[in-house]
Amino acid sequence: MLTQITKEILAQIPKNLCLNEEDLVTLKASKPFVVERLDSITKNFYDTLFNFDKTRDVFYENERAISEKSFKHWADETLARDIDEEYWKWQTYVGLIHIKRGIKNNVFITMLNYISEMLMEEVVLNVPKEQAVPILKAWLKLTAIVASLITEGYRLFYHKAVENVTGINQTLLDNTVRVEIDNLVAENQQYRL
Numbered sequence: 001m002l003t004q005i006t007k008e009i010l011a012q013i014p015k016n017l018c019l020n021e022e023d024l025v026t027l028k029a030s031k032p033f034v035v036e037r038l039d040s041i042t043k044n045f046y047d048t049l050f051n052f053d054k055t056r057d058v059f060y061e062n063e064r065a066i067s068e069k070s071f072k073h074w075a076d077e078t079l080a081r082d083i084d085e086e087y088w089k090w091q092t093y094v095g096l097i098h099i100k101r102g103i104k105n106n107v108f109i110t111m112l113n114y115i116s117e118m119l120m121e122e123v124v125l126n127v128p129k130e131q132a133v134p135i136l137k138a139w140l141k142l143t144a145i146v147a148s149l150i151t152e153g154y155r156l157f158y159h160k161a162v163e164n165v166t167g168i169n170q171t172l173l174d175n176t177v178r179v180e181i182d183n184l185v186a187e188n189q190q191y192r193l
Helices: 002-011 021-029 031-050 064-080 085-101 105-126 129-166 170-187
Strands: none
Touching: 002 085, 002 129, 021 031, 021 064, 021 129, 031 064, 031 105, 064 085, 085 129, 105 129, 129 170
16 A cells, blocks of 8 residues: 555656656765764754654653654665655655654644755855755755655545544545535635635
8 A cells, every 4th residue: 555655646746846867866966965964953853843842742751862863864865775666655654654653744844844944054055056956956856755745645544544444435535525625615715816
């Protein structure tokens, strides 16, 4: 199922927004630069999470060191390994872990953006423009795809769990949600597009 969901999500992303060979080479070439800053990025990332009541509660006592190690592993693997079907399946799997841990998509997306923000600042301040632009483009493509896999994977796995427990199939669930969305849209016409 992980393979199927990953392929389904990736197929919905326009090809020109996916990583190309040039992006992959750029990401690998940027590894020393990123690794040099990884301790600082990791510290800022977890300082933010552990100083926010809503996210601090999802961590176990004394888990920060383990989480930091896991985050650094993710960054190292992302920059060192081939970004292929197995890598993308791994990112979809991360969505499952977020469900299990109670980490909501809004927190995940905001924190992934924070990682990108910290990295972008370092790139803009320390890399010549002609090198910075490709790094930023490749990183932003990568994180957008990772966010797509994790958040959409989260949604699909969540729906699959509901279907397995209640017997309500995906079509019925989607139709029920559609009706409720239509009701909410009708109630909130002042926000028309």
